Amino acid sequence: xxxxxxxxxxxxxxxxxxxxxxxxxxxxxxxxxxxxxxxxxxxxxxxxxxxxxxxxxxxxxxxxxxxxxxxxxxxxxxxxxxxxxxxxxxxxxxxxxxxxxxxxxxxxxxxxxxxxxxxxxxxxxxxxxxxxxxxxxxxxxxxxxxxxxxxxxxxxxxxxxxxxxxxxxxxxxxxxxxxxxxxxxxxxxxxxxxxxxxxxxxxxxxxxxxxxxxxxxxxxxxxxxxxxxxxxxxxxxxxxxxxxx
Amino acid sequence: xxxxxxxxxxxxxxxxxxxxxxxxxxxxxxxxxxxxxxxxxxxxxxxxxxxxxxxxxxxxxxxxxxxxxxxxxxxxxxxxxxxxxxxxxxxxxxxxxxxxxxxxxxxxxxxxxxxxxxxxxxxxxxxxxxxxxxxxxxxxxxxxxxxxxxxxxxxxxxxxxxxxxxxxxxxxxxxxxxxxxxxxxxxxxxxxxxxxxxxxxxxxxxxxxxxxxxxxxxxxxxxxxxx
Numbered sequence: 001x002x003x004x005x006x007x008x009x010x011x012x013x014x015x016x017x018x019x020x021x022x023x024x025x026x027x028x029x030x031x032x033x034x035x036x037x038x039x040x041x042x043x044x045x046x047x048x049x050x051x052x053x054x055x056x057x058x059x060x061x062x063x064x065x066x067x068x069x070x071x072x073x074x075x076x077x078x079x080x081x082x083x084x085x086x087x088x089x090x091x092x093x094x095x096x097x098x099x100x101x102x103x104x105x106x107x108x109x110x111x112x113x114x115x116x117x118x119x120x121x122x123x124x125x126x127x128x129x130x131x132x133x134x135x136x137x138x139x140x141x142x143x144x145x146x147x148x149x150x151x152x153x154x155x156x157x158x159x160x161x162x163x164x165x166x167x168x169x170x171x172x173x174x175x176x177x178x179x180x181x182x183x184x185x186x187x188x189x190x191x192x193x194x195x196x197x198x199x200x201x202x203x204x205x206x207x208x209x210x211x212x213x214x215x216x217x218x219x220x221x222x223x224x225x226x227x228x229x230x231x232x233x234x235x236x237x238x239x240x241x242x243x244x245x
Numbered sequence: 246x247x248x249x250x251x252x253x254x255x256x257x258x259x260x261x262x263x264x265x266x267x268x269x270x271x272x273x274x275x276x277x278x279x280x281x282x283x284x285x286x287x288x289x290x291x292x293x294x295x296x297x298x299x300x301x302x303x304x305x306x307x308x309x310x311x312x313x314x315x316x317x318x319x320x321x322x323x324x325x326x327x328x329x330x331x332x333x334x335x336x337x338x339x340x341x342x343x344x345x346x347x348x349x350x351x352x353x354x355x356x357x358x359x360x361x362x363x364x365x366x367x368x369x370x371x372x373x374x375x376x377x378x379x380x381x382x383x384x385x386x387x388x389x390x391x392x393x394x395x396x397x398x399x400x401x402x403x404x405x406x407x408x409x410x411x412x413x414x415x416x417x418x419x420x421x422x423x424x425x426x427x428x429x430x431x432x433x434x435x436x437x438x439x440x441x442x443x444x445x446x447x448x449x450x451x452x453x454x455x456x457x458x459x460x461x462x463x464x465x466x467x468x469x470x471x472x
Contacts, residue, residue, distance in 0.1 A: 053378055055374055055377065055378060078377075078380050078381070078382050079380070080380075081377065081378055081379065081380040082379070082380030083380075084378070085378075085379075086374075086375075086378035088371060088374065088375060088378075090369075090371050092369070092371040092372060092374065092375035093375075094372065094375070094376075094390055095394065096393045096394050096397075105379075105381075105389060105390075106376075106379035106380060106381060109381060109385055109389060110380055110381070110385075151375075154379070155378075155379070158379055158380065164378075
């Protein structure tokens with residue numbers, strides 16, 4: 001692919017049993033760009049995000065990451081996933097490991113860093129989110145907001161080129177949403193390419209370069225936050241925003 | 246009558262035969278149970294891997310094996326082992342302990358297969374997704390993330406399987422393999438005091454299984470606290 005896109009999807013389709021969830025999504029993300037995906041539940045936005053690192057396998061279409069078609073079965077997906085961090089709604093901390101080990105597991109197992117390097121990086125990352133004193137506890141003792149902040153830096157410990165956020169604040173108590181969004185905002189400011197599926201409209205408006213509105217398996221409308229939130233064109237976008245804003 | 250039974254136990258049974266029950270009987274029962282659970286766990290682990298493999302015929306074969314074993318009586322399986330093993334391996338024809346052990350191992354392996362499979366599948370799918378999203382391979386995800394958590398489900402269940410097997414080995418006495426129940430048959434034959442012998446054997450079974458299941462639940466609690 002001859003372009004500057006770090007991620008590009010070409011007409012991807014995905015079904016679960018008889019449910020056609022993605023009905024041909026062609027999109028792209030440029031280096032340094034922050035793209036938010038909004039839309040009603042069941043619109044396919046999480047499925048689309050999960051296709052970007054092949055956690056879901058599309059039955060049709062292609063996904064290019066840094067120029068490589070990662071939807072090709074012959075490609076070793078593990079190598080490319082190392083460059084794409086992902087943050088999940090349910091945090092998915094490894095409960096049997098300490099916070100520090102959660103951060104160092106992937107870099108050391110994959111031979112990306114020595115144990116000392118990984119530990120030093122973990123210290124740095126935990127300091128950045130103000131949780132350095134939690135390095136040696138198990139995740140079970142952390143609050144939801146703390147778990148999600150650790151999950152974010154766990155992905156960062158692999159020094160990815162892209163971060164994928166799958167509704168990162170949807171499972172949090174309301175008082176903890178702010179601390180997690182602040183971490184993401186700080187990360188975005190450093191120029192990290194990010195794709196964010198979210199229900200936090202104010203946040204999407206603030207951090208995004210581009211907003212995609214998905215409904216019923218299609219990207220129905222896309223544009224700058226000003227266009228989407230200030231002057232939506234599609235009736236479905238208008239209808240959705242009138243309900244959530 | 247009760248007083249007479251108690252008296253008989255302490256006067257006629259225990260002084261003369263206690264070593265038969267405690268050393269030979271309990272010894273063979275525990276040995277048979279250990280062999281069964283150890284070999285059953287090794288075989289069951291392999292079968293669980295096959296059952297979760299991507300190759301359908303492997304999955305079908307293991308499923309068929311597990312269903313047949315669980316759907317037929319252990320006593321029947323013991324009979325088949327007792328008659329079949331010496332025919333397949335003539336060298337073992339004089340060793341019924343081994344024949345019966347093989348049948349017990351195969352039986353236990355079927356149950357262990359399910360214990361391990363369900364222990365692994367009980368680990369949240371999000372754990373696998375998180376590990377894979379970081380770039381860990383399927384094998385690395387299994388050994389570094391899934392299995393360490395699955396062990397906490399599997400070990401207590403294996404402990405309970407051991408307790409169950411201790412009781413099940415009593416069926417092996419049908420073939421006089423020397424276990425506790427065999428000693429009941431032997432001592433009853435010598436003394437004609439059936440109820441007394443049954444009580445002694447029952448108390449031994451109960452004490453052993455009670456202590457073991459308490460130990461298993463204490464161990465389970467400790468595992469859970471480690472989270």
